[in-house]
Amino acid sequence: MPKTIKFQDEVINLLHATEGNPLNTCMQCGTCSGACPVSAFMDQPPRRLIAMIQAALKDRVLKTNTFWYCASCYSCTVRCPRGIDVAEMMYALKRYSMWKGQHPEGAIGPVFSRTFVKTILKSGRSYEPVLATSYFFTYGVPEMLQEAQMATSLMLKGRLPLLPARIKRLENFRRMIHRIVPLGDTE
Amino acid sequence: MKQYAYFPGCSLEKMAQSYHSSTLETARALDLELKEIDDWNCCGATAYFHVDELLAYTLCARNLAMAEQDHLELVTPCSGCYKNMYFANAHLKHDADLADHINYALEADNLKFAGTGVVKHLIEVFVNDVGLPAIKAKVTHPLTGLRVAPYYGCQILRPRKDHEDVEQPRFFEDLMTALGATAVDFPLKLRCCGGSLILTNREAALSMVRNLLQSAVKAGADVIATACPLCQVNLECYQKQVNREFNTDFSVPVLYFTQLIGTAFGIPPKRLGIGSELVEAKPVLRCESRTPSNPAERSGSHA
Numbered sequence: 001m002p003k004t005i006k007f008q009d010e011v012i013n014l015l016h017a018t019e020g021n022p023l024n025t026c027m028q029c030g031t032c033s034g035a036c037p038v039s040a041f042m043d044q045p046p047r048r049l050i051a052m053i054q055a056a057l058k059d060r061v062l063k064t065n066t067f068w069y070c071a072s073c074y075s076c077t078v079r080c081p082r083g084i085d086v087a088e089m090m091y092a093l094k095r096y097s098m099w100k101g102q103h104p105e106g107a108i109g110p111v112f113s114r115t116f117v118k119t120i121l122k123s124g125r126s127y128e129p130v131l132a133t134s135y136f137f138t139y140g141v142p143e144m145l146q147e148a149q150m151a152t153s154l155m156l157k158g159r160l161p162l163l164p165a166r167i168k169r170l171e172n173f174r175r176m177i178h179r180i181v182p183l184g185d186t187e
Numbered sequence: 188m189k190q191y192a193y194f195p196g197c198s199l200e201k202m203a204q205s206y207h208s209s210t211l212e213t214a215r216a217l218d219l220e221l222k223e224i225d226d227w228n229c230c231g232a233t234a235y236f237h238v239d240e241l242l243a244y245t246l247c248a249r250n251l252a253m254a255e256q257d258h259l260e261l262v263t264p265c266s267g268c269y270k271n272m273y274f275a276n277a278h279l280k281h282d283a284d285l286a287d288h289i290n291y292a293l294e295a296d297n298l299k300f301a302g303t304g305v306v307k308h309l310i311e312v313f314v315n316d317v318g319l320p321a322i323k324a325k326v327t328h329p330l331t332g333l334r335v336a337p338y339y340g341c342q343i344l345r346p347r348k349d350h351e352d353v354e355q356p357r358f359f360e361d362l363m364t365a366l367g368a369t370a371v372d373f374p375l376k377l378r379c380c381g382g383s384l385i386l387t388n389r390e391a392a393l394s395m396v397r398n399l400l401q402s403a404v405k406a407g408a409d410v411i412a413t414a415c416p417l418c419q420v421n422l423e424c425y426q427k428q429v430n431r432e433f434n435t436d437f438s439v440p441v442l443y444f445t446q447l448i449g450t451a452f453g454i455p456p457k458r459l460g461i462g463s464e465l466v467e468a469k470p471v472l473r474c475e476s477r478t479p480s481n482p483a484e485r486s487g488s489h490a
Contacts, residue, residue: 015240037379037398042390069388071395072233073379074345078353085346094237108387109237116234120246124228126197135386141391148427150465154202154424157463161201168226171294176249179292180242 007058014092021089026050032076032086042066045084046076062102062167067093068109108135121177124167128160191312192254193221194272196265196416197229203265203416205460209445210264210309212459216325216452217317221262224253230268233383242289246406247275248289251306252298264309264385264445266415267382273306308343310414310444314358320364321426327453329367333471335447336373336408337363340418353377362444363412366451375402380421397429400435400437407469411441419443424465440468 012020016077026047033045042054044064067090076086094113097103103110115134119127136147154160167173199207201404212222227250229235231243254261263269279286282300290299297483313322336358344353354377360370381392399422403411413419425439430437441464449459462470487489 037395038381038388038391040386041388050217055273064308069391070386071341071379071382071392073341073380073382074342075377077346078344081400087346091236091240095240112236112383112387113237116232117238117242120229120231120235126202126232128202131386139389146431150424152467157465159202159204159463160242160475165197165200167228173228175295176245176292177242178244179295180289181239 008053011053021085025073031079035075035079038069042069062097065104068107107179123164124173144169188218190219190220190259191262192257192259194227194261194263196268198416205463206443209449209459212454213445213448215370230271245289245292246274247272251276251304252300255301255304257350260305262307262309262312266342269308276306323365326451328451330451331367333368334371334407334409335368336365336371336403336409336411338413339376340415369405371408373406375399378420386420393429393432396425397433404436412444412447414444438466440466442468
């Protein structure tokens with residue numbers, strides 16, 4: 001019977017462009033959590049998340065908000081004494097939880113990322129007003145008003161695009177994307 | 188005149204137009220030719236990498252291949268674009284299978300990634316390729332008395348690209364000093380602004396912005412200098428919301444380093460996009476006529 005792959009090994013091998021992320025060498029020193037500017041907002045700080053991965057607590061790991069709170073600042077990555085790329089591990093977990101369709105209830109991160117990807121596939125460039133739809137309606141009234149006020153100020157300063165930018169060779173661009181993943185309709 | 192393949196990135200098209208115009212103005216003054224990559228596409232930002240790594244590398248590779256075609260080093264003023272394209276370039280060079288796979292996709296746009304390119308951030312080009320002596324030589328309107336908090340943010344330095352100092356860098360301070368400004372000691376100069384969390388996890392991001400503003404103001408900064416469009420938006424445009432959330436009264440202008448260089452070169456503010464900020468910068472930039480707002484505090488900080 002084939003050996004079952006441990007959750008830790010799965011996460012170690014989630015990155016395409018490296019020869020694995022040495023999570024198994026983590027000695028629980030806590031440098032990552034200490035360096036993280038967002039750890040106070042995470043349900044499990046990075047050090048504990050790695051311990052949970054080592055302990056194969058897969059379901060609990062995927063339910064944490066930890067990786068959706070990672071701001072990609074890489075403070076943990078540059079300081080880890082074991083050479084673990086903690087921030088890339090967070091990216092890997094985001095992708096993993098999106099494939100599995102398992103992420104915390106009400107998290108804006110996954111919706112935002114999906115909207116972003118659709119925008120890029122459509123036009124080749126990013127367009128702020130469309131992105132705003134992925135989070136705007138999750139706000140309460142005061143936040144909505146503040147956001148609308150800021151958008152108005154930016155508009156008056158000529159800093160908000162009225163029309164989405166498009167690349168010229170869009171057909172080629174789409175064919176290029178389809179060669180990596182046959183996505184079907186990108187609308 | 189040295190030529191570069193210029194990748195502005197999506198933010199510079201509109202939200203950070205002032206970064207774009209001040210980049211072009213100061214580059215011209217320094218005898219650099221920034222040739223915009225024809226038909227460049229989004230680098231994938233952080234969000235694309237959340238969904239699919241391979242596709243995100245493909246997006247970067249298309250831009251890299253176009254720069255290679257022109258035999259030019261790629262330069263970008265955006266820290267996020269820089270990090271993505273720097274590492275896409277490095278990974279694709281290192282991993283022939285990955286490059287093969289992506290080259291099959293690039294064929295659809297008649298492009299090929301050969302791995303001959305170099306990716307640089309604009310501030311790196313100014314500091315290393317042009318050099319501070321050459322920049323200093325062009326200063327006609329020194330920013331004497333202007334107290335600048337140089338904000339590095341994250342992705343220019345992290346993850347580490349080569350052997351650069353990621354804990355105690357000095358080049359941003361040195362650049363500001365070359366312009367005649369005073370670089371204040373800004374303890375949180377390497378701390379994250381929250382990045383795209385401002386959209387997805389607002390509470391966390393606003394508190395991160397608050398901490399940075401507090402640190403800069405405590406250091407006595409008149410202005411924060413940045414080299415990233417997202418840092419600029421977070422630190423500047425969200426000041427009002429930070430003030431409301433934390434009952435503070437921050438009002439610190441946040442300018443791109445290119446706008447400060449341009450000002451020191453005597454380029455008119457309008458051509459540098461100065462005036463498009465939500466926190467007005469013109470009052471603090473009138474350096475000659477500016478007097479310390481609180482002389483006692485100022486002399487105290489020098490003691």
